[in-house]
Amino acid sequence: MWKQFLVIGLLAVAAAGAWHFAPWRADGAVAPHRDASVPVMLAPVRSGTVTEAxxxxxxxxxxEAVTITVKTTGIVGTIAFEDGQTVTAGTPIIRLDSAELEAAVASAEAELRNSRQALDRAETLSKSRNVAQAQVDALRADLEVKTAAVAAQQARLAERVITAPFAGTLGIRQVSLGALVSPGTPIVTLxxxxxxxxxxxxxxxxxxxxxxxxxxxxxxxxxxxxxxxxxxxxxxxxxxxxxxxxxxxxxxxxxxxxxxxxxxxxxxxxxxxNPAALLVPEQALVPLGTRQFVYMIVGGRAARREVTLGMRMRGEVQILTGLEAGDLVVTEGTQRLRDGVPVEVQEAGATPAAT
The missing domain is CATH 2.40.30.170 (Efflux pump adaptor protein, beta barrel domain)
Incomplete structure (x- = not known):
């Protein structure tokens, strides 16, 4: 019997609760319905500098960079630089032993002097017609040959001195005094x-x-x-x-x-x-498919507005269209917002209302 009384009591309590929360009254009138406000926090659209990089x-x-080498085979006779030295164009780097070439140059120069003297004598005698013009011409040609021979020997001698092709800083020396080097042997970097x-x-x-x-x-x-x-x-x-x-x-x-x-x-x-770019906090964005929106507050209710994005930075994003400097956008509470939903603006640091 007591179980029946317990069941009847529970049914009575349930009926009383349903009557209390029902959206009508005893006279048949519907009770007014109030929408719950969504607590939100706002942030202003600010101007700042955006750099696209x-x-x-x-x-x-x-x-300019080069590895200095030699053009001819020879023995390193002189090293004229220190590691890390700064040099100008034309500064001697090393000299190869050139005693044999120096002797060859001296011999060629002596032959050139003899040829020039012989030509001078022949030209003097040709004025008195004691020497034929053909002989003078032959001596002049011989002088040219001897001149070219001297130039060739001097060029070979000059190759024994390795110089800096441009101004710069030398690296670490890669040859030693007395070393035998050949074309392509690295001497030092410049x-x-x-x-x-x-x-x-x-x-x-x-x-x-x-x-x-x-x-x-x-x-x-x-x-x-x-x-x-x-x-x-x-x-x-x-x-x-x-x-x-x-x-x-x-x-x-x-x-x-x-x-x-x-x-x-x-x-x-x-x-x-762009020193006058419009920036909003990144958490204000509400993506819908490929489009981006933010929420503003108009008349105490949420108003969704589409925006065009520019550059993204740490914690902020550039707005190209849809907002103006000073506009207020929702930064917290966007997950519960829909267009037209009433909102309750809270100050920064406030504890959101229980829902």
Whole structure:
């Protein structure tokens, strides 16, 4: 019997609750329905600088670089430089032993003097017709031959002195005094480090925006707190079909000498800068398919507005169309919003209302 009374009691409580929360009254009138407000937080659309840039990696090389070698076989007789020495164009680097060639030059010069004297005598005698003109012509031709022979011997002698082809910095010596060297034997490297080139590749889509004179920011892990300014000097004439990129070369003023050939560099190419770009917090965006929206508050209710995005940065995104500077957009509570839903604006740091 007591179980029947318990069931009747539960049914009575359920009926009372249904009567209390029903949307009608005893007189048959429907009770008014109130929508729950969604707590939200707002942030203003601000103006800021947006820089469009692309990053790449590159490798440095000297403005001019060569490995100095000899043109002829010989014994190293003199070493005229120190490792790391800065030299000007024409500075002697090494001299090969040239005693034999010096003797050959002296002999050729003596023959040249004799030939010139013989010609002078013949020309004097030809004026009194004591020497035939044909003999004078033969002596003149012999003089030319002897002159050419001297020039050839002097050229061979000059090859025994190896000089710097341009101004730069010498590397580490690779030969010793008395060593036998032959054509192609490396003596030392020479690099012009007053300006350093950086080789890097950029996507072909940027080809129309690249041109000599474009300024770049270049950094090296060797100098983490320093940014180097580079200027594009040339853009490749061909696109790599494998990577769809174009080779680009920039130069850095390196007169103070911190950079060396072969260094790994990170390159930032600044394509444009907009100092009055419109920016909103990234969390304000509400994506729907391929379109982007934000919520604004109009008359106490949420109003969805479509926007066009530009550059993305850390925590912010550029707005190209759809908003103006100073507009307020919803940054927290967007997940529960729908167009026209009433909202309750909360101050930053406030605890959202329980729902």
């Amino acid at each position: 692309v990053d790449a990696v590159g490798t440095t090389r000297a403005r 690099d012009d480090l007053t300006r350093v080139k950086v080789d890097f590749n950029l996507p072909e889509i940027l080809l129309s925006r690249l041109s000599p004179g474009l300024a770049l920011e270049v950094r090296s892990d060797a100098y983490p707190d320093r940014a180097f300014t580079a200027v594009v000097t040339s853009v490749g004439t061909r696109i790599d079909p494998a990577t769809r990129s174009v080779n680009t070369v920039a130069e850095i003023d390196n007169r103070d000498g911190p950079l060396r050939p072969g260094m790994f560099m990170t390159v930032r190419v600044q394509l444009s800068s």
